[in-house]
Amino acid sequence: MSKIVVCATPFQGHVTPVLTVAADLVGRGHEVVVYTGSRFADRVAAIGARFAPLPPDADLDDRELDSRYPVRATLPPGPAQLSFDFETFFVGQLPAQLCGLRELLATFPADVVIGELGFWSIPALSLTMAREERPTLVTLGVVPLLFQNEEPPALAHLQRFAEATLESLGASLSGFALSAPFRHTDHYLQLTVPSFEYPRDGLPAHIRFVGALPPHAGGQFDEPSWWPELSAGRPVVVVTQGTVARTDLTELVVPTVLALADQDVLVVGATAGEDGPDRVRRALGVVPDNLRLAGFVPFDRLLPHADVLVTNGGYGGVQTALYYGVPLVVAGASEDKPEVAARVAWSGTGVDLRTGRPEAADLRVAVRTVLDDPGYHDRAGIMAKEISRYDPFEAIAEIVAR
Structure with a gap:
């Protein structure tokens, strides 16, 4: 060893x-x-x-x-x-x-x-x-x-x-x-597959694609009372700002909720913090009937039920969505997030809103576009199949063994 x-x-x-x-x-x-x-x-x-x-x-x-x-x-x-x-x-x-x-x-x-x-x-x-x-x-x-x-x-x-x-x-x-x-x-x-990256000539031999890491198992999780609604037939839209950029939930979570308040969808706000649901409720004032809020919720349990993930474009979160074949709406402006969003659009697996603070009207159009055009779901599913053919753990284990 x-x-x-x-x-x-x-x-x-x-x-x-x-x-x-x-x-x-x-x-x-x-x-x-x-x-x-x-x-x-x-x-x-x-x-x-x-x-x-x-x-x-x-x-x-x-x-x-x-x-x-x-x-x-x-x-x-x-x-x-x-x-x-x-x-x-x-x-x-x-x-x-x-x-x-x-x-x-x-x-x-x-x-x-x-x-x-x-x-x-x-x-x-x-x-x-x-x-x-x-x-x-x-x-x-x-x-x-x-x-x-x-x-x-x-x-x-x-x-x-x-x-x-x-x-x-x-x-x-x-x-x-x-x-x-x-x-x-x-x-x-x-930590992705070739279809998520732009084609490149002359990439050095030591650089290679090994596939996305399998989602971290959430472990013990008490399902909230609304969990059965995820399988009730309405499209499920999950929105998250990740685990770091969650200080100001009015950047993406709140406008997404407002954008979809009158739509026949179930919106799940994953706020990545115990106080997140209360902060969203305070920002909204009136909570839409189709909104369900969660603090910490394991994505390996939630995303298999999702039809769209609205995200600020964290690389790991996007790869997890694609692991499950979930198309995306991405709104990110900091760090590497614009580059992630651009690849989502280029690969046909979602929509890039080209901003970190989108308007509710733009979010509504983007989510409806992804829900109504089966091409996004199809391309995300193709990406999921490609991801399933890779094993990053084995690739690392082989290097260690040598």
């Missing part, structure tokens, strides 16, 4: 897929250490892995980013916010993150280090250590494939920042900085 370090930037969307992979490796008998933020220690223990915390300077909590970094909330989505996040949370945390990883590897000589795209210690290790002196490096693609050779002019400052940071660590960066995690690793495993 192998010694494996599994690493993640301490943000919910980055940690969840990594823990899913770690749990599978533990189940195969490997000795696994998870290196990430302290808020995830209990979740690591629950899968039977050993926990190693990030150093304090890199131990962030994505629930507190706007309060800890108030300037971030003033930045518009796009290059300005991307540059801030890149410099502050990803490359900005790299010196402390890499130092802690080196200390961990000194006491736990791993055969393999597995991390997600945002964990920049992997390209840093690749650039600063000879292949025979370091573990095998595996990177999980948890955002769309953004591999490119040249830097956009709007990100020139970001490029200089990455080059300077890596140089301070003894590494020399060539090429576009945001492509470094794709280039500088031994295996880059994109």
Whole structure:
């Protein structure tokens, strides 16, 4: 059996897929250490892995980013916010993150280090250590494939920042900085299928598609009293803003509810928080008869009943919807979400609203379009069949075995 370090930037969307992979490796008998933020220690223990915390300077909590970094909330989505996040949370945390990883590897000589795209210690290790002196490096693609050779002019400052940071660590960066995690690793495993990505010529051999991760099993879940309505015949529309962007539920959940209040559909608002349903009710004032609200609800239980998922475009949530063949309406403006939404539209599996705060009228048209045009459901079903032909766990297990 192998010694494996599994690493993640301490943000919910980055940690969840990594823990899913770690749990599978533990189940195969490997000795696994998870290196990430302290808020995830209990979740690591629950899968039977050993926990190693990030150093304090890199131990962030994505629930507190706007309060800890108030300037971030003033930045518009796009290059300005991307540059801030890149410099502050990803490359900005790299010196402390890499130092802690080196200390961990000194006491736990791993055969393999597995991390997600945002964990920049992997390209840093690749650039600063000879292949025979370091573990095998595996990177999980948890955002769309953004591999490119040249830097956009709007990100020139970001490029200089990455080059300077890596140089301070003894590494020399060539090429576009945001492509470094794709280039500088031994295996880059994109967690989707080829049909969800634009065709590309000359993709490096170490980059390959391994399929979407199976949805995390929800475990114990007490079905609410309205659960039988999911099978009562009305189309089911699920709306969510994910697990991170749920602070302001008027961005997507509330306008979706208002958009569909007079439609013959069942709307399920998955608010990803115990206080979420009450916040939605307060924002609405009058709650439509066709609305059912939930805090934490496992998607492996809910999405098999859904006819449409309205989402802000988190990569994992979109892949989970497609795993079940559910078409989408996507409204996302921050991080990688516009790229996710664009691929949904390109693949024919849903509608891209091209905004993070859509109007109720636009949401109504988009949801009706997806419900009324069987082509969206058909293409999502074809995508689900393609996903079923892949096994990302086996792909990772084969790398570990070698």
